[in-house]
Amino acid sequence: MNRDNILIRYLKQYKWRYIGGIITLFIVDILNLYIPQFTGDLTDGLQNHTLDMNGIFHIILNILLVGFTLTIGRFLWRFFIFGSARKIEYHIRNDIFGHLEKLSLRYFNENKTGDLMAHCTNDLNAVRMSIGPGVITTFDAIIMTIMVLVKMITHISLSLTLLAVIPLSTIAIGGFFYGKAIEHRFTEKQEAFSELTDKVQESISGIRVIKAFVRERYELKDFAKSSKKNMDKSMQVVKLQAVVMPLLDVIIGLSSVITLLYGGYLTITGRISLGRFIAFNQYIGMLVWPMLAAGDSITIISQGFASLKRIENIFSEVPDIIDFPTVKQVDKLNGKIELRNVSFTYPNKDIKALDHVNVTIEQGQTLAILGRTGSGKTTIANLLLRMYNIDSNSILIDDKDINDLPLKTLREGIAYVPQDNFLFSETLQNNIAFGANTNDIDEVIASAKAACIHDNIMDFPENYETEVGERGVTLSGGQKQRTSIARALMKNAPILILDDALSAVDTNTEEQILENLKTNRKDKTTIIIAHRISTIQNADHILVLEEGKQAEYGTHEQLMNQYGIYRHMYEKQQLEKQISES
Numbered sequence: 001m002n003r004d005n006i007l008i009r010y011l012k013q014y015k016w017r018y019i020g021g022i023i024t025l026f027i028v029d030i031l032n033l034y035i036p037q038f039t040g041d042l043t044d045g046l047q048n049h050t051l052d053m054n055g056i057f058h059i060i061l062n063i064l065l066v067g068f069t070l071t072i073g074r075f076l077w078r079f080f081i082f083g084s085a086r087k088i089e090y091h092i093r094n095d096i097f098g099h100l101e102k103l104s105l106r107y108f109n110e111n112k113t114g115d116l117m118a119h120c121t122n123d124l125n126a127v128r129m130s131i132g133p134g135v136i137t138t139f140d141a142i143i144m145t146i147m148v149l150v151k152m153i154t155h156i157s158l159s160l161t162l163l164a165v166i167p168l169s170t171i172a173i174g175g176f177f178y179g180k181a182i183e184h185r186f187t188e189k190q191e192a193f194s195e196l197t198d199k200v201q202e203s204i205s206g207i208r209v210i211k212a213f214v215r216e217r218y219e220l221k222d223f224a225k226s227s228k229k230n231m232d233k234s235m236q237v238v239k240l241q242a243v244v245m246p247l248l249d250v251i252i253g254l255s256s257v258i259t260l261l262y263g264g265y266l267t268i269t270g271r272i273s274l275g276r277f278i279a280f281n282q283y284i285g286m287l288v289w290p291m292l293a294a295g296d297s298i299t300i301i302s303q304g305f306a307s308l309k310r311i312e313n314i315f316s317e318v319p320d321i322i323d324f325p326t327v328k329q330v331d332k333l334n335g336k337i338e339l340r341n342v343s344f345t346y347p348n349k350d351i352k353a354l355d356h357v358n359v360t361i362e363q364g365q366t367l368a369i370l371g372r373t374g375s376g377k378t379t380i381a382n383l384l385l386r387m388y389n390i391d392s393n394s395i396l397i398d399d400k401d402i403n404d405l406p407l408k409t410l411r412e413g414i415a416y417v418p419q420d421n422f423l424f425s426e427t428l429q430n431n432i433a434f435g436a437n438t439n440d441i442d443e444v445i446a447s448a449k450a451a452c453i454h455d456n457i458m459d460f461p462e463n464y465e466t467e468v469g470e471r472g473v474t475l476s477g478g479q480k481q482r483t484s485i486a487r488a489l490m491k492n493a494p495i496l497i498l499d500d501a502l503s504a505v506d507t508n509t510e511e512q513i514l515e516n517l518k519t520n521r522k523d524k525t526t527i528i529i530a531h532r533i534s535t536i537q538n539a540d541h542i543l544v545l546e547e548g549k550q551a552e553y554g555t556h557e558q559l560m561n562q563y564g565i566y567r568h569m570y571e572k573q574q575l576e577k578q579i580s581e582s
């Protein structure tokens with residue numbers, strides 16, 4: 001979708017409203033032209049004594065009627081065009097969000113949250129301004145200019161009108177270069193704003209760390225730097241406007257002086273009447289606005305284009321984790337998993353996160369993954385969830401290549417407890433029911449009981465209605481972890497992945513949760529990533545990773561007999577246990 005297509009697609013949807021708005025604007029501008037004509041007729045009538053009181057009332061009535069129609073017309077074009085611009089802004093914002101949701105983790109690893117937020121707020125605002133006030137100002141300026149010129153030529157004098165056109169042409173030429181310059185400066189201003197938004201977002205999210213490390217002063221300095229950059233870039237836009245706007249005034253002033261001089265001469269020499277001279281002055285006054293508006297509309301539209309280009313960058317990002325053409329019709333998973341010689345390197349990294357890993361788990365079995373930090377455990381979870389693409393026939397689920405499974409079926413078939421236990425700023429009930437098709441409180445309670453968090457929740461004043469704050473800040477680490485387990489259990493998926501999900505619970509609770517899993521997840525597959533051998537020793541298969549490589553693989557007994565890393569870890573942990581108990 002290129003930049004023109006984005007706008008045209010949305011504008012097309014509202015074309016009748018835009019056409020209605022522009023026609024109304026056209027009518028308003030035509031009617032506007034009659035007011036100078038009426039006042040001119042009034043002046044001539046009074047000067048030549050050709051008007052009686054009835055005639056005066058008649059002209060005033062006409063002015064009032066035109067005034068009334070103008071009021072309605074102005075309401076209508078505002079309603080049509082400003083209303084459509086707001087609606088288009090609403091649609092683009094939703095579409096950006098929808099598109100962002102389709103993009104892979106790679107995109108979010110490479111792009112900052114604050115930057116994306118700025119696209120959805122500030123840039124969209126600039127686009128709305130260009131398709132609302134920008135459109136109105138441009139059309140109004142063009143229509144008004146043409147009409148006034150026609151009226152001046154037909155009603156007053158061709159030579160006078162030509163004098164008025166000369167400054168107009170300089171504005172048109174200058175406007176082109178001004179537009180380019182303002183678009184460039186505005187892009188820089190929006191980039192600085194993105195950076196600033198990102199700084200605010202990151203600092204507020206990390207406020208606990210900032211306080212704990214007493215980095216408030218440093219952060220403030222850093223923030224002030226971003227804020228200054230934002231101000232400087234805004235000032236560059238303002239400076240350009242500040243130079244150009246008075247120049248417009250000068251051009252307009254010069255044009256008025258010349259035309260007034262020449263118009264005065266024509267009146268004195270009797271070539272035009274006094275009434276026409278007055279009407280002409282009013283027409284000149286009516287040309288001032290379109291000329292000023294030309295500056296405004298160039299600014300607004302150029303800024304809109306600069307922002308549209310930035311928004312277009314999001315839309316042009318093609319989602320890379322999608323259903324491939326080879327996708328098969330599969331509605332649900334059973335739970336057999338096979339990793340065949342899996343090797344994987346993260347985008348923009350040289351080191352292999354996984355290196356020739358081979359694992360087979362039948363439906364209903366449990367696989368435990370052990371290994372030092374950074375050995376590739378979470379990477380296996382990422383690949384099973386297809387957060388990143390992997391070569392065909394490396395991972396098979398239910399004997400089918402993972403790339404041939406519909407993404408929806410795959411992710412619906414896996415319940416995942418991530419390491420960071422992210423919770424939404426919602427009630428506990430809604431958080432636990434997040435991935436399930438129901439919000440039923442009995443099911444929520446059953447899952448919470450299985451995750452050993454129910455008793456804690458019942459101690460909260462509002463029980464399951466308790467709001468957990470942003471990212472779950474009002475809960476302890478262990479409570480967050482068990483809520484996250486409850487959320488995964490409630491999904492009741494054929495495959496469950498627990499990524500270091502029992503690290504913040506004591507050994508008794510851990511045992512209880514593992515026991516509950518055994519009964520609740522009979523015939524369902526479970527992958528447990530852990531550091532404690534006590535967590536995983538009953539698993540059907542144990543995979544020990546070392547720098548992405550499959551160091552050991554087997555059951556507890558088999559690995560104990562190998563006298564390798566696993567046995568070493570086991571003995572070390574046993575010793576630690578004995579020391580802590582003594």
Ligand SMILES: Nc1ncnc2c1ncn2[C@@H]1O[C@H](COP(=O)(O)OP(=O)(O)OP(=O)(O)O)[C@@H](O)[C@H]1O
Nearest residue numbers: 109346349353371372373374375376377378379380
């Ligand atoms: N999004 C990413 N982009 C680039 N490299 C990554 C990314 N995530 C992880 N890595 C790298 O891949 C390797 C394996 O990371 P992974 O998260 O799988 O380790 P892990 O065994 O789960 O570690 P831990 O026990 O600390 O959670 C590490 O070297 C890590 O730096």
